[in-house]
Amino acid sequence: MNKFHPMAILLKAEGYPPAVIASVLMHACLLVFIFGRSVESSNFVAIEDPVIMTASAIDINPQRLRRLKRLELERLADSRSREEAEARERERERERELQQQAQRERDAQERQLQEETERLRQEDLNRQREEAARQQLAEETRSREEEARLQELERMAREQSDRDAQANQLVGEQLIIAEYATIIRRTISQNWQIPPSARNGMTAVVQLQIVPTGEVVGAIIVENSGNSAFDRSALQAVERVERFPELQDLQIGVFERNFRTFSLLFRPEDLLR
């Protein structure tokens, strides 16, 4: 009769302690379970861009190509001259080392001599004085060389940073170009109606003339596909766009270099895939 309440001891605190423990434990387990495993990105189904066609912008702007080639050449020449300078530097270093070696040998001989002539006081004194003078001379030449080398290093660092800045600018411009090329590509893709006679492997290159307001002032086929309907559809796609308002935002320099004349490659493979 007395063991009627098996849980009576819990009831003194109205059951709070076990409740708190149970609840906190449950949430801790849950959090560990949820946050412990990260959601792998490969578990997601990749949603591909519903590409209807890709009109890739190929770059046949001669000015730009020439400029890129010139930059490349400059860089090559630069690195070659730097290598030569380094080789010369190394040569000089070796010579200096040889000289020092000789000097050291000479020093050793002299020291021998000095030991021999230690008994002869006055001669010894003479020789010491001589040696001091020579040492001073060597010190002076060494410091001069050091200075020259430092200057050389400084100059090289300056050149390097110049080159880096140039490269950075180039990369930034490339990014901008890529972004706007994507916009153009997308706009034209949306306006292109591929004729039923289009076949895999057909390509047409259309050259656009664009003015800084973004308007297309001219479009000609520079490379035809052999199918006149296909060529016409490509031209129509360009004509239907008429204007790329986004191009207004471009810096005028970047625009002139890349978008004044601009080529688009039309290719129907992606559609018929």
Add this chain to the structure above:
Amino acid sequence: MGDSLSLWNLVMNASWIGKLVMFSLLLISIMSWIIIVQKWIVLSDAEKEVFGFEKRFWSGMDLSQLYRDGSSKQKNNTSVIGMETLFRSGFKEFTRLRQQPGIESDAVMEGAQRSMRVALAREEKVLEKNLPILATVASISVYLGLFGTVWGIMNTFVSLAGQSQASIAVVAPGIAEALLATEMGLFAAIPAAIGYNRYASKVDTVIHSYETFMDEFSSILHRQAHTKRVQE
């Protein structure tokens, strides 16, 4: 952003309001589970006590013996709960009034019933304690989660406005983070709602059996009072 899309990163990348909402939802969930477990312990104990005490009461045992059992239990540091407290308070008042001369049996009955009603109110208070908190959690945490979600989606769209090209990769983490708030809100709300409904009906059942017992016991006391009076 794409490679390390784990839930933890989502939480850490959330805005501070989002973090606040999620943190408070976590606290609310912990609190509601504390109440759920605590109520479960208290209520199942009360039900067991009702069952056990009724069995003892109707076993034909002498009532004063039953009262003495309870006293010795209290001396052993075991608390007396539920139906037994009703019985004890009623019986104590009854015997106390009966020992005093010159009190009418109706007055004795009235005193015993009054003290049993007081004990009943106390028991009800213990049983119903914390239940309103569960009801509040059940209704509030959904709104709180919704608030976090709307805030997160709003932020996502604001940041989307600054982009020149909108892609699913830009919006997806923000929206996933926002939906996390709703998910946590539902996670807190559903057990609280279930717990509240279940415990409310349990409390009703237990209190109903207390009331029934009170009536039965007072009819026994009534009989005793009047038969004694007749014998005198």
